[in-house]
Amino acid sequence: MISIHNEPQPTDLGDVRVANRAVVLRHVRLHAPCSRADIAAHTGLNKATVSSLVSELIEQRLIREIGLTENRVGRPATMLVLDGEPYAALGLQIGADELVAVAIDLGGNRLLTWRRAFAAGTVSPTETLRALAALARRAIGRVTAQGRTVLGLTVGVPGLVDAAGAVPLATALGWQEVPVATELRAALREPTFAVGVDTVANLAALAEQRHGGYAGTADLVHLTGGIAVGAGIIAAGRLLRGGRGFAGEIGHLCLDPAGPDCFCGSRGCLTALVGLPAVVRRLLPDVEADGPVTDYLPELQRIVALARQDDPAVLSGLAETGRHLGRGVAVLVDLLNPEAVVLGDHLATLAPWLLPAARSGLAARAHAPGAGGCRLDASILDTAAALGGATAALATVEAGRLPAR
Amino acid sequence: MISIHNEPQPTDLGDVRVANRAVVLRHVRLHAPCSRADIAAHTGLNKATVSSLVSELIEQRLIREIGLTENRVGRPATMLVLDGEPYAALGLQIGADELVAVAIDLGGNRLLTWRRAFAAGTVSPTETLRALAALARRAIGRVTAQGRTVLGLTVGVPGLVDAAGAVPLATALGWQEVPVATELRAALREPTFAVGVDTVANLAALAEQRHGGYAGTADLVHLTGGIAVGAGIIAAGRLLRGGRGFAGEIGHLCLDPAGPDCFCGSRGCLTALVGLPAVVRRLLPDVEADGPVTDYLPELQRIVALARQDDPAVLSGLAETGRHLGRGVAVLVDLLNPEAVVLGDHLATLAPWLLPAARSGLAARAHAPGAGGCRLDASILDTAAALGGATAALATVEAGRLPAR
Secondary structure (H helix, E strand, C coil): CCCCCCCCCCCCHHHHHHHHHHHHHHHHHHHCCEEHHHHHHHHCCCHHHHHHHHHHHHHCCCEEEEEEECCCCCCCEEEEEECCCCEEEEEEEECCCEEEEEEEECCCCEEEEEEEECCHHHCCHHHHHHHHHHHHHHHHHHHHHCCCEEEEEEEEECCECCCCCCEEEECCCCEEEECHHHHHHHHCCCCCCEEEEEEHHHHHHHHHHHHCCCCCCCCEEEEECCCCCEEEEEECCEECCCCCCCCCCCCCCECCCCCCECCCCCECEHHHHHCHHHHHHHHCCCHHHHCCCCCCHHHHHHHHHHHHCCCHHHHHHHHHHHHHHHHHHHHHHHHHCCCEEEECHHHHHCHHHHHHHHHHHHHHHCCCHHHHHCEEEECCCCCHHHHHHHHHCCHHHHCCCCCCC | CCCCCCCCCCCCHHHHHHHHHHHHHHHHHHHCCEEHHHHHHHHCCCHHHHHHHHHHHHHCCCEEEEEEECCCCCCCEEEEEECCCCEEEEEEEECCCEEEEEEEECCCCEEEEEEEECCHHHCCHHHHHHHHHHHHHHHHHHHHHCCCEEEEEEEEECCECCCCCCEEEECCCCEEEECHHHHHHHHCCCCCCEEEEEEHHHHHHHHHHHHCCCCCCCCEEEEECCCCCEEEEEECCEECCCCCCCCCCCCCCECCCCCCECCCCCECEHHHHHCHHHHHHHHCCCHHHHCCCCCCHHHHHHHHHHHHCCCHHHHHHHHHHHHHHHHHHHHHHHHHCCCEEEECHHHHHCHHHHHHHHHHHHHHHCCCHHHHHCEEEECCCCCHHHHHHHHHCCHHHHCCCCCCC
16 A cells, blocks of 8 residues: 655655655656756756666666767767666456456566456455466466566455455445455465555556556546446545545445446446446346346447447447436546546447547536536556556555665 | 645755754644654654754744753753744635634634625625725734734635636636636735635635644545535545646535526535525525525524424424435545545534434445444534635745745
8 A cells, every 4th residue: 555644754864865766767767768967957866866876776777778879969978768677566457257467567568468257246255366366376477487576466456445455345246344465465375575455446547647648647537447437536646545545436426316226235326327237238138138247348349339330229328328427427527626537448448439428418517617627538548457556566666665676 | 825746856955954844843833842852752853953943943933942841751851832923824714694814823823713794695706805805904904913924815715716816616606707816915915925715615624634623634524514515625634626726516416406406507416405595495484585695694593593492394404404415425425535524614503403314324325334434523613714724824834934024
């Protein structure tokens, strides 16, 4: 978990070095290739400090030199880029009908993206975590075989996640009081690296902030689709977690007291109106004739195909879904005034048909003129939550702490 | 406006001194009386640094010595307390039927609390700002006559406030595009101190965080009553503002599409169900016979008197109001997971009758078990927004910047 200090904290020279190391790493990440002099000029750090920090970061193989450039005023300078090749982090994600593993290196390059069909809602939490651990072990094996050190692993769960990495409630999975971090650590045989747990929405929001179409946006919401609609909220550049880590639970916002039943026990919730099962049920009314759906990908592909053929019932159902979505997004916009709300999962897949109605609904319902400047768009990221999990696992190093190898 | 840096920033020795000055000031504010050695022991700063910072702060009259104590192990030490007597800050607030001015010193002691009956909704923005400036000038005169320097002034407006201190929209006042900060600065004849503008909800939340019953709580919402219901959101210890400063607009959350008309043009908004005019209309249906109400205090007192006499219609109307309130608070709780939601203004006055229904509604509607640990209570603060405005005006000094005298 990321700890946030908001009161003034005493500073000593050790902290200054850690903070300045983070500044140098960030500059290289955003502006590579760049020289030591560039770093000094842009960060305000003096050249001797930059030199000393760069030497240390090169020794740790967090950055590396790529030779001289003469394409500049003055004498040629040695250019630096992020190295990070020796380091990797892993993100996992429990989806509607699959488990996902993503590994990235320190530069954010994807080393692997694995998806494994798995209907977590139909088996016990222990079975799911066992399957997840097996997937993680194989991914770790692959990454370490390439000579990389795994710095951390974070798993995304569609439900509430507390500060200890346990899941008190995940209605979409039928989970209650599942100690995910503890069980996963045990199943991985107590790895040397940190094992984190967070909501899929929070991790997807981290991925958006770093890698998405609105990367770098300070106030941003990622709305997950799939079996549970949830909001990952970045406010003033940080994940908004709340007192117990349960923030972002927009999935059970009641939009229609006379609406369809929700698996949470209530009616007309946002999830019951725009979640993947609700959309499949609305658009493909025949689909549950053979029993409950556990594999949503083919159904989603059928919906896309029918929409592309301008099937009137499907288009009208998608417009209705878009209207509900717009009303839900308006509540997010009124409360949080984000610069962008980004749709993930099936909401991104169906965005071409959802967005027109959703954007009008948002403009009509939001209180601030022009929806407070908020853009509503589909995510360009694939497996955003797993990517965000891997990103989260790199946070310590990016904050300027040197990795223990 | 408070600027927030969330990316790593380079640090130099000047920044270190400012940060450490803030640490010392904060320690003295929270733990006075305390000695230089106490400060060093609790903050981790070394004794020489503490001594040097304390000397400077004494010279600036931000802290002062109050003599020796022998009530401790070791040799007697000189004890320190916040001084701040030479400094004051002013907060103003545009309320449902009044203008309010509050002045405090650096220690948070109230120097004055003035309320002046004024129905801002019935006159032009310019007239309101002129009346506000007149009130401010008198308050500044009083405070400076006591030999104090005014460090800043912040005014709270019930509406949207942008980063430049202008109000694009305040439906409760009928305002659109009012350059409040600019007009107020001009009306005050370009004062030497900073003039800030914020929403009443944000300022009330700052006051709660510093002076209220849940002071120090990192995740906290203050829900304003009066003519416009709004949320001031403290998340991880900071005000949540959003991209353009419009966050916290819960007043027009639609709770009942078939509900009463709202002055925003929609129906069944939280404000139209639990705002002060709505409550007066629901509980005292005869009151508008003589024309629109502009002075709500007597009506509110009548409601309290009737409730105390167990008037069945009034009690039932208050319970209904409480149920609506609970549903609105549940949305805040699901999205933000605060540790506490604190009710202000008429919602605080009526809390004894609203809270039972509101708390049950919250528990029933919030998704997280036990409402995610959130407490729902009435504010113990009077004129919270004006107090918060004065508190906000002290932020620069509290962040360790020395006042220009």
